[in-house]
Amino acid sequence: MDPERRRAWWLRLLPAAFRRRFGDDLADAVHDLRVAARASGGRRAEFRYLAREARDLMSLARTGRGAPAVPWRGLVGDVRWGVRMAVRRPGWTATAVLTIAGAVATLTTAQGVASAVLWRPLPFANASRLVLVWEGAPGPGASPEAFRVTGARFADWRDDTHAFASLALFGAAAFPLETDDGVQNVRGARVSGAYFQTLGIGPVLGRVLLPEDERPGAERVVVLSYEFWQSAFGGRRDVIGRLIRLGGEPSRIVGVMPRAVYPAWPVNPAVVTIDADARQLWVPLANPSTIELNGRAHVFGVVGRLRGSTTMAQAQAELDARAGSGIDRHGARVRPLRNEIVGAVRLPLLVLLVSSIAVLLVAGANLAALEVAQFDARRDEFATRMALGAGAARLARQIAVETGMLAAAGAVVGIPVAGAALARLPGWLPAAFPMMTTPALHGGTLAAGAGAAALLAVSVAAWPVWRLWRGGTVRPVTARARATASRVLIAAQVSVTTALVVAAALLVTSLTHVRAQQAGFTMARVLVASVSLPEDRYRDPSSTASVDAGLVEAVAARADVAGAAFAYDTPLTANWIEWVTIVGAPADPSDRHRQAQLRIVSPGYFRVLQVRVLDGRTFTTSEGLGAQGVAVVNAAFERANGASIGRRLRIGAARATWGAAAPDSFVVIGEVADERFRGLDQPSQPAVYVSTRQFPLLDGMLIAVARQGEPDALAPEVRAAVRRVEARATFDHARPLAGILADQLAPRRITARVVTAFSAGALALALLGVYGLLRLLVVERRREIGIRIALGAPPGRVARGILVEACAIAGGGVAAGLVIAVAAGRALDAWLFGVSSANPALLTSVAAALLAASVAAALPPARRAARTDPVAAMRNS
Amino acid sequence: MPPGPVDSLPLTVPVFQILLALADAPRHGYAIIREIEERTDGEVRLTASTLYGAVARMLEAGLIEELEPKRGRERRRPYRIAPAGRALARREAARLARAAAWARGKRLLSRTPGGE
Numbered sequence: 002m003d004p005e006r007r008r009a010w011w012l013r014l015l016p017a018a019f020r021r022r023f024g025d026d027l028a029d030a031v032h033d034l035r036v037a038a039r040a041s042g043g044r045r046a047e048f049r050y051l052a053r054e055a056r057d058l059m060s061l062a063r064t065g066r067g068a069p070a071v072p073w074r075g076l077v078g079d080v081r082w083g084v085r086m087a088v089r090r091p092g093w094t095a096t097a098v099l100t101i102a103g104a105v106a107t108l109t110t111a112q113g114v115a116s117a118v119l120w121r122p123l124p125f126a127n128a129s130r131l132v133l134v135w136e137g138a139p140g141p142g143a144s145p146e147a148f149r150v151t152g153a154r155f156a157d158w159r160d161d162t163h164a165f166a167s168l169a170l171f172g173a174a175a176f177p178l179e180t181d182d183g184v185q186n187v188r189g190a191r192v193s194g195a196y197f198q199t200l201g202i203g204p205v206l207g208r209v210l211l212p213e214d215e216r217p218g219a220e221r222v223v224v225l226s227y228e229f230w231q232s233a234f235g236g237r238r239d240v241i242g243r244l245i246r247l248g249g250e251p252s253r254i255v256g257v258m259p260r261a262v263y264p265a266w267p268v269n270p271a272v273v274t275i276d277a278d279a280r281q282l283w284v285p286l287a288n289p290s291t292i293e294l295n296g297r298a299h300v301f302g303v304v305g306r307l308r309g310s311t312t313m314a315q316a317q318a319e320l321d322a323r324a325g326s327g328i329d330r331h332g333a334r335v336r337p338l339r340n341e342i343v344g345a346v347r348l349p350l351l352v353l354l355v356s357s358i359a360v361l362l363v364a365g366a367n368l369a370a371l372e373v374a375q376f377d378a379r380r381d382e383f384a385t386r387m388a389l390g391a392g393a394a395r396l397a398r399q400i401a402v403e404t405g406m407l408a409a410a411g412a413v414v415g416i417p418v419a420g421a422a423l424a425r426l427p428g429w430l431p432a433a434f435p436m437m438t439t440p441a442l443h444g445g446t447l448a449a450g451a452g453a454a455a456l457l458a459v460s461v462a463a464w465p466v467w468r469l470w471r472g473g474t475v476r477p478v479t480a481r482a483r484a485t486a487s488r489v490l491i492a493a494q495v496s497v498t499t500a501l502v503v504a505a506a507l508l509v510t511s512l513t514h515v516r517a518q519q520a521g522f523t524m525a526r527v528l529v530a531s532v533s534l535p536e537d538r539y540r541d542p543s544s545t546a547s548v549d550a551g552l553v554e555a556v557a558a559r560a561d562v563a564g565a566a567f568a569y570d571t572p573l574t575a576n577w578i579e580w581v582t583i584v585g586a587p588a589d590p591s592d593r594h595r596q597a598q599l600r601i602v603s604p605g606y607f608r609v610l611q612v613r614v615l616d617g618r619t620f621t622t623s624e625g626l627g628a629q630g631v632a633v634v635n636a637a638f639e640r641a642n643g644a645s646i647g648r649r650l651r652i653g654a655a656r657a658t659w660g661a662a663a664p665d666s667f668v669v670i671g672e673v674a675d676e677r678f679r680g681l682d683q684p685s686q687p688a689v690y691v692s693t694r695q696f697p698l699l700d701g702m703l704i705a706v707a708r709q710g711e712p713d714a715l716a717p718e719v720r721a722a723v724r725r726v727e728a729r730a731t732f733d734h735a736r737p738l739a740g741i742l743a744d745q746l747a748p749r750r751i752t753a754r755v756v757t758a759f760s761a762g763a764l765a766l767a768l769l770g771v772y773g774l775l776r777l778l779v780v781e782r783r784r785e786i787g788i789r790i791a792l793g794a795p796p797g798r799v800a801r802g803i804l805v806e807a808c809a810i811a812g813g814g815v816a817a818g819l820v821i822a823v824a825a826g827r828a829l830d831a832w833l834f835g836v837s838s839a840n841p842a843l844l845t846s847v848a849a850a851l852l853a854a855s856v857a858a859a860l861p862p863a864r865r866a867a868r869t870d871p872v873a874a875m876r877n878s
Numbered sequence: 879m880p881p882g883p884v885d886s887l888p889l890t891v892p893v894f895q896i897l898l899a900l901a902d903a904p905r906h907g908y909a910i911i912r913e914i915e916e917r918t919d920g921e922v923r924l925t926a927s928t929l930y931g932a933v934a935r936m937l938e939a940g941l942i943e944e945l946e947p948k949r950g951r952e953r954r955r956p957y958r959i960a961p962a963g964r965a966l967a968r969r970e971a972a973r974l975a976r977a978a979a980w981a982r983g984k985r986l987l988s989r990t991p992g993g994e
Contacts, residue, residue: 023930026954030908030926037912050925057927 014062063394076402083403086382093375094407097368101411101457102418104364107759109419109442109450111357114426115350117440118343124261124438126201127306131338132313133264133273134158134168134303134320136331138596147334148578148596149267149299152292154331155193157323158303164316166308169196170292172301173266174284175700177533177731179246180233186533186731187229187247189282190265193289197224199306200263206230207241207256214285221252222285227260229281249537252284262342262437267302268576273342275435297653299578304338313337343435348832349752352504355825356759359501361453363494363763365460367770370490373464373483374777383469397469401462408458416442416450431747480781491774492814494767495851499818500825501760503847507826507833508753510843514835515749521676521685522572522610524742526563528712529571530719530735533700534727542626542659545697548727550622553603555722556705561715564609566704567693569601572610573741574702575678577601581689582651583642584666592651595642597634598678598688599654601696607633607673609706617646617671620692630655630664630695633671638687645669650689655696664695680745682834704738712737764851767814768858775807775862786866787874796867803866807859808852815848884935885962889970892932895922897941897959897967904945906954907933933957941966 009028012020031054038050087094125131135147136154152170159168170193178187194212203209205227214222223245225234234240244251266274286292307316313335320333340347383396423440430436442450464486532552539545549567556565569577579599585592604620606612615636624631632652634645648669655663667689675685693701703723707715716735723732743750779786786799826838836843884893899905899913911924936942941963945956959967981987 019930019934023934026907027926027930029954030911030929033908034911034926053923054925054927057925057931061927061931 011058014058016062019061079399079402080406082399083406086403087407093371096371097407097461098410098414100364100368101408101454102415104361104457105412105415105450105453106418106422108357108361108453109416109446110422110426111350111354112449113419113423113440113442113446115354116443116445117423117438118350118435119339119347119437120445121438121443123339124202124259125338128201128339129337130166130307131200132305132307132316132335133338133341134305134316135334135336136299137321137334138331147336150301150303151296151299152289152301153294153296155301155303156293158320158333162316162319162323164308164311164319165305167195167199168303168305169193169199170286170301170303171196171264171267172286173268175531175533176247176282176284177249177535177729179249184729184731186531186733187281188266189226189280189284190263191284191286193286196283196304197258199304201306202259202261204256205259206238207254209256209258210283210285215289217290219285221247221250222255223247223252224256224258224283225254226258226280226282230257247284249535258283260439262435264302264304264338264342267300268574273302275342275433297657305335339437343437346435346748348829349748352508352752352829353755356501356504356756359497360759360763361456363497363766365457366490366494366497367766368457369460369463370487370494370770370774372461373486373490374773376465376468377483379465394470397466400465400469404458404462407461408454411457412450412454415454416447419446419450430751431744433744434747484778487774487777488810491767491770492810492817494763494770495811495814495855496816496818496821498760498763498767499815499847499851500822501756501763502851503819503822503826503844504829505753505757505760506843506847507829507836507838507840508749508756510836511832511834512746512749512753515680515682515746518677518681520572520681520742521674522612523706524737524739526707526710526712527610527738528705528707528715528719528735529738529741530703530705530716531700531731531733532567532703532723533731535729536699538727538729539697539699542662542697545699546626546694549603549693549697549701551726552703552723552730553605555726556703556719557605559715559718559722561708561718563706563708564605565706566606566609567603567698567701568606568704569599569698569701571702571704571738571741572600572676572678573680573738573745575600575676575688577654579652579654579689583645584649584651586648589643593642595687597638598686599652600688600690601693601698601701602690603693606690606704609704612676613674615672615674617669619671619673620690620694622694624692625694626662626664626697628664628695630667631670631692632667633673633690634669635673635685635688635690636675637685638689639672641687646672652689652691655691659697667691667695681742703732712739764854768854771807771811771855772858772861774810775803775859776865778806779803779862779866782866783869783874786869787871790869791871791875799869800863800867803863804856804859807855807863811852811855815851818851819844819848883939884932885939885941885966887970887973889966890932891922892924892928893936893941894967894970895924896929896932896936897963897970900942900957900959901964901967904956904958906947906956908954910957936963 009024009031012024012028015024034050034054035047039047042049122128134150136150137147150170155168155170158165171190172192173188174191175186175188177184192210194210194215197203197209198211204224207224210222210224213219225240230236230240240254240257243254245254246252262275263280264273265280268274305316307313317333317335320335324332420442423442423446426440427434427436534545534548539548553565553567556562575598577599578596581595581597581599583593583595602620604622604624607614607619617633619633620631632650639645646669650667650669651665652667653665656665673690676688677683677685678688679686703719705712705715705719713736719735720732723730789799790796822844823839830838884890889897895914895918896910898917899910905913907926907929911926911929914922914924933942937944937957939962940960942957943960945958947953947955978987982989
């Protein structure tokens with residue numbers, strides 16, 4: 002047999018005798034017609050032909066006869082019939098359309114958000130070639146594994162490696178911007194000249210920053226973000242060429258960038274922070290040549306575009322090979338740009354997507370079960386139609402058209418609702434959410450919605466179409482077949498609901514455990530605000546140290562303030578990682594180089610934030626610039642490096658900033674309890690604290706604790722106090738410390754809430770299903786129940802029988818659901834905190850609760866069964 | 879509607895067109911489809927399933943006959959119109975001509991063939 006015929010599997014659809022006689026010729030004719038169609042009209046014509054042929058083939062298969070030449074004439078009639086039937090059953094129609102609309106809207110929204118963040122193309126050219134490159138710690142298991150890059154290392158990578166077509170630096174920048182309303186603190190990024198070219202994105206107005214802008218003596222330029230352009234300049238197109246005063250110097254606006262998520266604020270460990278504030282403008286690096294000589298300040302992020310077909314592994318290997326020796330023995334970590342930015346929300350989004358699919362499945366099973374229950378009641382309707390000449394096949398087609406219309410109606414309601422939700426969503430999510438592209442009803446999302454509607458249509462139509470197709474005529478469905486189908490559908494709903502409830506329970510438990518973690522510092526009534534001092538006024542360390550002290554005193558003196566402190570960063574946003582040398586001592590002769598968080602805090606910090614002192618003491622106001630450097634370490638530092646009180650530490654950062662006036666050698670005088678630095682679910686890292694009296698700060702976080710009431714109310718007073726000490730200080734982003742924590746917990750919290758809502762909805766549907774099914778069973782078996790009661794069976798036993806049946810159905814569903822939950826739960830384990838997905842106690846409680854709920858749902862029908870009047874039951878049957 | 883006997887008037891479109899196609903020469907299945915498509919200018923396009931379904935019934939009713947395929951490249955079975963089929967086609971054509979004459983009498987159809 003030649004290949005063409007071997008492929009004609011579809012001939013098997015035809016009756017055997019016909020196939021033997023005409024099969025070969027028919028296959029040949031189909032082949033020739035395909036070729037002719039393709040030749041005359043391309044793939045579309047071929048596809049259209051195949052659709053017609055398939056339709057006629059199915060018709061031939063059913064009846065052994067050809068279809069009439071114009072079969073679509075009936076479709077309009079089918080639609081009209083469908084509308085009439087829908088109007089005749091308004092309750093069912095409304096339920097079906099609303100259920101479909103709800104499930105479609107849910108799934109479409111979930112898919113829209115997920116694809117906007119995870120899958121839709123980024124506005125950068127060839128975004129899959131973009132990577133972020135960090136410096137990597139030498140050993141495995143080092144903490145942190147990856148961290149910010151120095152200028153010198155960047156220059157080395159750029160000049161002497163081949164893996165990248167282009168590399169660019171980016172680092173945090175904050176400027177006082179002089180506006181008509183005073184000085185406003187504006188945050189942005191300072192970037193190397195090739196930044197926008199590496200990313201591969203062009204401006205909305207003007208031009209992007211270029212390597213020429215980095216040249217010494219070049220005019221100071223700045224590029225604005227779209228949001229900043231809109232808010233500060235009203236979106237006016239004449240901003241290009243205007244001068245603005247940033248940090249006391251005029252800068253010329255040369256461009257405006259489109260809306261996107263740009264890598265902007267790198268923080269340690271190796272994370273790019275996203276929030277609207279950090280993306281307001283871009284300036285070229287000042288002094289790139291100096292920066293590229295600095296091998297100590299780990300403050301930058303690096304974005305790169307891989308060359309040609311180089312893989313990330315190859316790039317990483319090439320960079321690792323260039324790792325130096327000694328303290329500088331760092332390799333590299335090369336990671337995809339998108340993953341780096343969205344990593345933390347990938348799993349929550351997938352959880353939400355899968356949960357919405359689960360809701361869809363439960364809705365589908367629910368509607369299908371309703372159809373099964375109603376099928377017998379519709380037999381009269383079917384019989385009428387067949388008397389009017391419709392064959393069973395035609396009838397099946399009419400039902401398909403009816404349910405198709407229901408699904409279409411549900412989609413027409415649900416998809417626009419999803420569209421509206423997607424449009425509003427960015428406003429509801431926290432600013433730190435990486436919304437990589439704008440969520441909208443794009444191709445994939447619309448397809449998901451249409452697919453959901455189609456799936457629901459199939460599940461509703463499945464039973465009636467199947468019965469008709471099989472039967473040929475409308476034979477009465479055996480009670481057993483219907484009962485089995487109903488039980489399976491209800492059990493399926495219960496199983497998916499069980500899995501959802503388990504997921505919700507796990508997420509809520511995780512969230513509770515995280516919240517219960519000891520932070521190591523207090524957050525009650527704590528306000529934090531970002532304060533910047535004007536650089537031109539405070540050029541030497543001693544005046545800076547005294548204004549730092551002045552600020553704290555002024556704020557603490559306010560009547561409503563219980564305590565104040567000044568620190569480089571809040572504990573929840575700590576991100577300065579330094580190499581610290583533990584100088585050798587008689588008991589431990591060699592120097593050891595270790596990494597630790599560097600926390601620069603005012604002397605009263607520990608008292609104000611209630612950080613517990615475990616050993617020794619903390620800073621006093623007398624340890625100043627001229628005195629011996631002192632440091633405090635945390636418990637994690639001692640765990641990692643041994644008892645430290647009395648040891649000497651060499652830390653270069655203060656001297657690097659302030660010169661010889663600042664100490665570079667610090668004696669450890671105390672140990673404090675761990676503060677959680679990167680969210681409550683991350684373990685504490687080793688940290689070294691130094692005093693602001695010995696390492697003065699020009700920028701930092703002012704911390705104020707309110708005596709009573711909400712910390713927000715303090716903000717105006719604190720701002721006024723700060724301004725009284727230094728009129729040109731900027732004071733921004735005042736918010737409660739608890740608010741920062743809430744933002745960090747947002748992914749967990751939102752996911753837990755949404756999945757709980759989904760599981761509540763699914764539970765309601767499933768319990769309704771149980772109730773409905775049992776009620777139907779009781780009604781059907783009235784006669785039998787009546788006889789049993791008449792023969793003396795105690796009503797209690799009859800009721801119990803119903804409840805047992807409910808238990809059996811629900812029990813099967815719950816068991817299947819637990820299996821699904823355990824299997825799927827493994828994917829969730831990495832994210833759960835303090836609870837594992839295979840937790841027997843939790844699984845048992847969920848199972849018990851669901852069984853109890855199912856039994857409760859079965860109580861009304863059971864009671865009705867027990868109260869059956871035997872005489873009436875037997876008479877009415 | 880379930881199809882009536884294949885040899886009762888009015889003929890279905892596929893049956894009549896197949897008889898027309900075979901009226902001047904025997905042809906095999908694909909050739910019949912092409913001839914009908916070209917002759918009717920694309921107005922009637924049969925699928926292979928429709929064709930062979932009709933052919934099966936027409937063979938059964940003796941309207942057409944099967945021929946042995948020629949040796950060589952062409953292995954498909956050609957069909958030839960039978961006297962009964964020719965007679966039936968004539969009767970159908972006459973019926974259609976009468977219908978056209980009635981329509982013309984009522985000024986629904988112009989005298990020129992093929993159109994309004």
